[in-house]
Amino acid sequence: MLAAMPVTPPSPSERDKPAAGGRTVRAGGDACPGALRLHTADDGALARVRLPGGLLTARQAVALALVAEELGDGNLDITSRGNVQLRGLADGCGGELAGRLRAAGLLPSDRYDRVRNVAASPLCGLDGVGEPSPAGATDVQAWARALDALLCTPASDAPDPSDGPDLSGLSGRFLFGLDDGRGDIVALGPDVTLIASGAGQATVCFAATGPGLRIAAGDAPRAAALAAREFLAAAARGGAKAWRVRDLAPEHRPRVEALGDRLTAAGIACVPLPRPRLPHGPPVGPGLVTGGDGRCALSVTAPLGRLTAAQWRLVATTADRDGTGELRVTPWRGIVVPGLPAGTARSRLTALADAGLVTSTTSPWHRAGACAGRPGCAKSLADVRADAAACLAGLPPAGLPVYWSGCERRCGHPGGTWVDVLATGDGYRIAVQDGETETKTETATAGGLADAVAAARTAAD
Incomplete structure (x- = not known):
């Protein structure tokens, strides 16, 4: 059995070097965190719990909420691969964390913990x-x-x-x-x-x-x-x-x-x-999903990818009481709750909205994300989550995806076309990213950030 081990990854300049053909030469080892290999951040240790296919039971979800409250900072972050991160973990809690995850069936293998990265169509x-x-x-x-x-x-x-x-x-x-x-x-x-x-x-x-x-x-x-x-x-x-x-x-x-x-x-x-059909479709959005069997599913998104333990527990309780007892965590920082009766689904969705979760594609919080920022990350140049929340409160309905980053690493940013809001130390640099192309670049301080982001988010949508 492997013991939990805190690690701090090397900087990108130490481990990643560009080479011919656009590939990357990896100069160092993979320091990706897991349930046993913890990452040391400014706000404490960070653990990443793999959820292959995003699948977990309501009982497992409650176990994660308890771990977040009793060992961490009381929040759960959903990653871009449908996994869950726990932050603010105290020094020396790795053994207890691993034991709790094993008991909940969330750590079936110590040796293969970090390779269990599986994303599946949540609907x-x-x-x-x-x-x-x-x-x-x-x-x-x-x-x-x-x-x-x-x-x-x-x-x-x-x-x-x-x-x-x-x-x-x-x-x-x-x-x-x-x-x-x-x-x-x-x-x-x-x-x-x-x-x-x-x-x-x-x-x-x-x-x-x-x-x-x-x-x-x-x-x-x-x-x-x-x-x-x-x-x-x-x-x-x-x-x-x-x-x-x-x-x-x-x-x-x-x-x-x-x-x-x-x-x-x-x-x-x-x-x-030689030329297989490779479909490309949109991700699941928040809202009510109606099935052909008379049952419904609820799709909700975590604001900026983060839920409090209370919000997480409410979703788990809804799955256990009204659904199939299963949750599907999505790579788009959301959760799908399957199997609700049509007569109760809408009221349950309203309850989740009242708890602060994103339940509509018209919400300005839809397709909005942010890295950890200050104070959790030493490399961040701003408290991007606080600035993003203040900005989103005054924005019109969602357009392009938008992502706030505290530094040039842009940890967790989306793919495709998106609005890049990058902290510079003196404000933010806003640009529309489309693959290798960057357009509509401007700068703004916190006071003018909402207008600049709204313009970028709608101009190219």
């Missing part, structure tokens, strides 16, 4: 969208549970010992994406992507790009694990230290041909897809 089976049709829909949450079990299996215990190398070699940043066909998870650009493609089939590919392989849906979890092993083998062949597929030079990236050979050797039939 799968709830709204009739995705592939295949609702009558025979592939359950990507079931994929997530099966894949999690495989990720925690040593190579020596795998169905075929030749499946190796061991997955403990994956970085804490390597991401598996399980998409039900709507394209929400594909848009995240996972390192290994599974896409439900109809008629009991699925597509597997690297880095959410073609080419890919068509496989039976029932083989999808094992195929994803084998794809991760192929990534590790490709990185070893190239002599590169890589955290993600995109870190590798193009000539060293894993090939679907090699993955096909690996799948065939493992008894998994596959068909090459």
